Amino acid sequence: MANLKLRDARKSYGALEVIKGIDLDVDDREFVVFVGPSGCGKSTLLRMIAGLEKITGGDLMIDGKRSNDIDPSQRGLAMVFQSYALYPHMTVADNMGFALRIAGVSTDERDQKVKEAAKILELTHLLDRRPKDLSGGQRQRVAIGRAIVRNPKIFLFDEPLSNLDAALRVNMRLELMRLHDELAATMIYVTHDQIEAMTMADKIVVLNGGRIEQVGSPLALYNTPANIFVAGFIGSPKMNLLPATAETIGPDGISVALGGGSTMTVPVFSEKVKVGSKLTLGIRPEHIRIGQGDQFTGQVVLAERLGGLTIFHVATASGHSLVVQTEGADTTPLHTPISLHIDPGMCHLFDDEGKSLAKLN
Numbered sequence: 001m002a003n004l005k006l007r008d009a010r011k012s013y014g015a016l017e018v019i020k021g022i023d024l025d026v027d028d029r030e031f032v033v034f035v036g037p038s039g040c041g042k043s044t045l046l047r048m049i050a051g052l053e054k055i056t057g058g059d060l061m062i063d064g065k066r067s068n069d070i071d072p073s074q075r076g077l078a079m080v081f082q083s084y085a086l087y088p089h090m091t092v093a094d095n096m097g098f099a100l101r102i103a104g105v106s107t108d109e110r111d112q113k114v115k116e117a118a119k120i121l122e123l124t125h126l127l128d129r130r131p132k133d134l135s136g137g138q139r140q141r142v143a144i145g146r147a148i149v150r151n152p153k154i155f156l157f158d159e160p161l162s163n164l165d166a167a168l169r170v171n172m173r174l175e176l177m178r179l180h181d182e183l184a185a186t187m188i189y190v191t192h193d194q195i196e197a198m199t200m201a202d203k204i205v206v207l208n209g210g211r212i213e214q215v216g217s218p219l220a221l222y223n224t225p226a227n228i229f230v231a232g233f234i235g236s237p238k239m240n241l242l243p244a245t246a247e248t249i250g251p252d253g254i255s256v257a258l259g260g261g262s263t264m265t266v267p268v269f270s271e272k273v274k275v276g277s278k279l280t281l282g283i284r285p286e287h288i289r290i291g292q293g294d295q296f297t298g299q300v301v302l303a304e305r306l307g308g309l310t311i312f313h314v315a316t317a318s319g320h321s322l323v324v325q326t327e328g329a330d331t332t333p334l335h336t337p338i339s340l341h342i343d344p345g346m347c348h349l350f351d352d353e354g355k356s357l358a359k360l361n
């Protein structure tokens, strides 16, 4: 069993506070991913958990025990870094067994643990090699093996795949998911790659400026972002965000004017919104249909043809730029006049503070 709790966790460097009060629960066997823009504090938070950065306020609880001041080596955690940090002069087997040797584990037990980990990671045939004779992906597997042999309560990963090429990243991503399942392990994983976050996480933690914007399952964040920040951060291509003004408020929702004569009634509710309130309408690119309506007319100005799907950049007659995603290889040529349909039920409305308005049932 392994669980971890942060309560009002803070980190300051001198007068500069970079982690500003984090409350988070990581449950046993959960795969938790920290995402957020560069500099938001993902690595700092992970390093605070690992014990590599001192926590300057609040509590870190590991299995119910306050662990702020426990030595990193005694926390029962193992961290895998982006840089692998392998010892170049040691073989794969020695690299993997090093921490156990330092801990005074007998040679027999060490060999057995290294062999078990090598089998799980398909490194058995490489145990006698040195890191320089391995590919990037193999090196990263050795770094993960070094964590596995320690049988940690919780694995911590700091952007472990970002030095790998695109194809290898996909492979390693799948391997890590398999490993999480096979080891029934608790994992905390930092990345700026939202595909990694969406595909691997049980729970995503979206950080921004040292605070949590939202915590939830990948689909919860995708379908019901709490605010504009999360709406814009999760999802690729990004959600379209358009300025809107509340025109009427009724039992069917809030009617908004989108400029250029376009209006839409979005089935949401808020006591705070009044006629004239400034709002933002959000619609994901895959929820806009081409050639099925007259909410917007315009023309395609750019097309990203990916084979399985096509991403159109559309300039509307009302002066908006919209990104539209269609299934398959849509061959609509550039500059073709088109009309667009938006399903109001798929739209999000955000208030003037960027908070999401509740949907009507």
Ligand SMILES: Nc1ncnc2c1ncn2[C@@H]1O[C@H](COP(=O)(O)OP(=O)(O)OP(=O)(O)O)[C@@H](O)[C@H]1O
Pocket: 013, 016, 018, 036, 037, 038, 039, 040, 041, 042, 043, 044, 045, 192
């Ligand atoms: N030793 C330090 N002294 C002062 N500020 C620091 C120190 N280490 C990190 N910071 C600041 O803390 C903030 C968070 O940094 P951190 O590395 O955790 O961000 P990150 O989200 O992991 O970013 P990235 O995705 O770019 O790695 C940044 O503004 C950074 O400049």
